[in-house]
Amino acid sequence: MSISSSSSAFLAPPHISSRQEYVRLQAKSIGVCRCIARPEEEKTVVYCKGYQTKVSRNANLSKLQAGYLFPEVCICHVARKKAAHLLKYPDAHVISLGIGDTTEPIPEVITSAMAKRTYGLSTLEGYSGYGPGQGEMPLRAAIASTFYRDLGIEEDDIFVSDGAKCDISRLQVVFGSNVTMAIQDPSYPAYVDSSVIMGQTGKFQKDVERKNGSIIVFDSAYAMYMSDDNPRSIFEIVGAKEVAIETASFSKYAGFTGVRLGWTVVPKELLFSDGFPVARDFNRIVCTCFNGASNISQAGGFACLSPEGLQAMHQVVSFYKENTDIIVKTFTSLGFNVYGGKNAPYVWVHFPGQSSWDVFGEILEKTHVVTTPGSGFGPGGEGFIRVSAFGHRGNILEACKRFKQLYN
Numbered sequence: 029m030s031i032s033s034s035s036s037a038f039l040a041p042p043h044i045s046s047r048q049e050y051v052r053l054q055a056k057s058i059g060v061c062r063c064i065a066r067p068e069e070e071k072t073v074v075y076c077k078g079y080q081t082k083v084s085r086n087a088n089l090s091k092l093q094a095g096y097l098f099p100e101v102c103i104c105h106v107a108r109k110k111a112a113h114l115l116k117y118p119d120a121h122v123i124s125l126g127i128g129d130t131t132e133p134i135p136e137v138i139t140s141a142m143a144k145r146t147y148g149l150s151t152l153e154g155y156s157g158y159g160p161g162q163g164e165m166p167l168r169a170a171i172a173s174t175f176y177r178d179l180g181i182e183e184d185d186i187f188v189s190d191g192a193k194c195d196i197s198r199l200q201v202v203f204g205s206n207v208t209m210a211i212q213d214p215s216y217p218a219y220v221d222s223s224v225i226m227g228q229t230g231k232f233q234k235d236v237e238r239k240n241g242s243i244i245v246f247d248s249a250y251a252m253y254m255s256d257d258n259p260r261s262i263f264e265i266v267g268a269k270e271v272a273i274e275t276a277s278f279s280k281y282a283g284f285t286g287v288r289l290g291w292t293v294v295p296k297e298l299l300f301s302d303g304f305p306v307a308r309d310f311n312r313i314v315c316t317c318f319n320g321a322s323n324i325s326q327a328g329g330f331a332c333l334s335p336e337g338l339q340a341m342h343q344v345v346s347f348y349k350e351n352t353d354i355i356v357k358t359f360t361s362l363g364f365n366v367y368g369g370k371n372a373p374y375v376w377v378h379f380p381g382q383s384s385w386d387v388f389g390e391i392l393e394k395t396h397v398v399t400t401p402g403s404g405f406g407p408g409g410e411g412f413i414r415v416s417a418f419g420h421r422g423n424i425l426e427a428c429k430r431f432k433q434l435y436n
């Protein structure tokens with residue numbers, strides 16, 4: 029498959045001056061799994077005493093609870109362990125490098141645009157109510173020209189959202205429960221859980237052929253973090269518009285995890301087996317389940333894509349990438365095999381033969397640093413811990429000092 033590199037040049041790190049015109053994708057054997065869930069327990073469990081309605085619980089949600097694979101459970105469990113640790117050591121300086129939440133302030137060029145839009149809402153001229161569910165056209169156009177220039181993606185292919193996670197679920201509603209969903213392992217939890225909630229559970233299925241006419245959902249939430257020459261957008265690959273959807277986010281580029289803004293590209297060329305455009309169904313779901321991203325967030329997103337905003341986003345990304353380098357160097361110097369950290373601000377550290385939860389527990393107990401057990405992202409993550417590079421520099425340095433004390 030050939031990949032054109034003409035696009036999204038701004039996403040390339042500054043030190044890469046030129047990228048190959050065409051790159052051949054190497055066929056990699058990746059771990060792919062279909063969602064599986066433990067069979068539900070036969071017996072009726074009563075969770076709470078008191079008045080019970082006659083409405084039965086969505087069986088798919090109870091599968092989530094029963095399943096040991098399902099990572100959202102892991103994230104809650106990490107939070108519980110952290111809370112218990114804080115009770116045990118109330119004076120400890122606990123450093124959180126677990127969940128990937130941004131820590132650095134949003135650049136002023138972006139917040140000032142949001143403030144202006146906010147104050148405008150107090151004026152007759154500046155007030156706006158519901159906007160288009162698909163997003164404001166100037167923002168859709170700016171996203172298309174910034175991230176997909178020369179890739180044939182147009183503004184009406186872009187659906188602005190309140191973040192990638194929300195769109196992942198909306199996509200599941202589009203596809204319904206009668207599809208087979210293949211998910212990489214380890215995986216971002218939302219993909220696994222939303223598949224289970226939709227009822228896309230069944231027998232493990234190993235072979236997922238590319239030739240079988242599947243639709244690929246490509247997550248480019250970390251495209252700006254990429255350091256190598258892989259495509260930043262799936263639409264750099266010739267022919268991708270007929271087989272792929274891309275979901276993306278401002279969360280990790282501009283500190284928008286709380287502001288909430290993302291987008292999904294559903295090209296008009298992407299068709300279901302009966303020839304119906306996927307974008308028309310996605311549009312229907314967006315209009316039914318969503319009333320558009322906040323107008324204030326959209327003003328911020330638009331500011332992100334101005335020349336000053338782009339520069340500011342690159343600075344934010346560079347800061348976290350420096351953090352990533354510090355973590356990678358620390359664990360490498362301690363003799364660990366380290367993965368990731370090159371194209372995303374997460375570092376996976378290998379502890380062969382050990383349980384991820386045991387390692388997580390030991391690190392928390394002895395260093396007061398919260399990481400995430402790799403197994404929480406799927407069975408393929410067992411034996412690893414994931415360390416997030418989102419943190420203030422002082423905290424990253426302090427955490428690394430403690431890792432050195434523990435493992436030296």
Ligand SMILES: Cc1ncc(COP(=O)(O)O)c(C=O)c1O
Nearest residue numbers: 128191192193216249277279290
């Ligand atoms: C791979 C991946 N996709 C999507 C998201 C969700 O991003 P958002 O904040 O836009 O919902 C995240 C958040 O951590 C992520 O890691």
